[in-house]
Amino acid sequence: AAGVIQSPRHLIKEKRETATLKCYPIPRHDTVYWYQQGPGQDPQFLISFYEKMQSDKGSIPDRFSAQQFSDYHSELNMSSLELGDSALYFCASSPGWGVNTEAFFGQGTRLTVV
Amino acid sequence: SQQGEEDPQALSIQEGENATMNCSYKTSINNLQWYRQNSGRGLVHLILIRSNEREKHSGRLRVTLDTSKKSSSLLITASRAADTASYFCATANRDDKIIFGKGTRLHILP
Numbered sequence: 001a002a003g004v005i006q007s008p009r010h011l012i013k014e015k016r017e018t019a020t021l022k023c024y025p026i027p028r029h030d031t032v033y034w035y036q037q038g039p040g041q042d043p044q045f046l047i048s049f050y051e052k053m054q055s056d057k058g059s060i061p062d063r064f065s066a067q068q069f070s071d072y073h074s075e076l077n078m079s080s081l082e083l084g085d086s087a088l089y090f091c092a093s094s095p096g097w098g099v100n101t102e103a104f105f106g107q108g109t110r111l112t113v114v
Numbered sequence: 115s116q117q118g119e120e121d122p123q124a125l126s127i128q129e130g131e132n133a134t135m136n137c138s139y140k141t142s143i144n145n146l147q148w149y150r151q152n153s154g155r156g157l158v159h160l161i162l163i164r165s166n167e168r169e170k171h172s173g174r175l176r177v178t179l180d181t182s183k184k185s186s187s188l189l190i191t192a193s194r195a196a197d198t199a200s201y202f203c204a205t206a207n208r209d210d211k212i213i214f215g216k217g218t219r220l221h222i223l224p
């Protein structure tokens with residue numbers, strides 16, 4: 001069965017550069033979540049989209065922005081990168097926006113800022 | 115507010131023993147989910163328990179939910195070396211935002 005696809009899997013950027021992370025949800029899933037997991041930390045909710053509209057926002061810095069496109073894939077854009085942005089970034093998708101929707105996670109993008 | 119506080123933060127047990135991890139949360143939830151994560155890898159969904167359910171089984175996994183105490187437990191029976199991983203609980207609130215706790219690092223000793 002198709003899973004959530006994230007690209008790239010690994011990314012190395014320098015400080016102050018920009019990075020774009022992509023997420024392709026499971027087919028027919030219309031909800032996408034983004035999470036950031038620092039080393040040894042729990043995943044922190046960044047932002048979510050339902051039907052191409054932002055549905056919720058967590059601890060996402062102003063330097064970050066995201067959107068969900070007409071084909072339901074999502075991109076997380078990160079500008080003016082800082083060393084502290086080095087983390088594993090996960091995307092998850094779920095079918096619909098309702099009670100008891102199970103979220104399926106991608107393998108993550110490991111971002112290293114040097 | 116912090117949701118999904120796991121305890122213990124780290125647990126080491128002998129292979130074959132049962133492992134129990136607990137999770138507490140603060141606000142009302144629609145469901146609670148348990149995930150497993152091998153070091154530096156992706157999050158694997160283990161089991162979802164709805165707010166109106168009290169217990170659920172899946173293979174060697176048993177999850178309980180006590181909404182009056184706002185707590186859940188994950189029991190892994192007959193542990194195996196391959197169960198070594200971090201285990202997170204995550205709660206989905208009425209807005210369906212999924213919030214993770216800090217996780218329990220489980221180490222199965224041979």
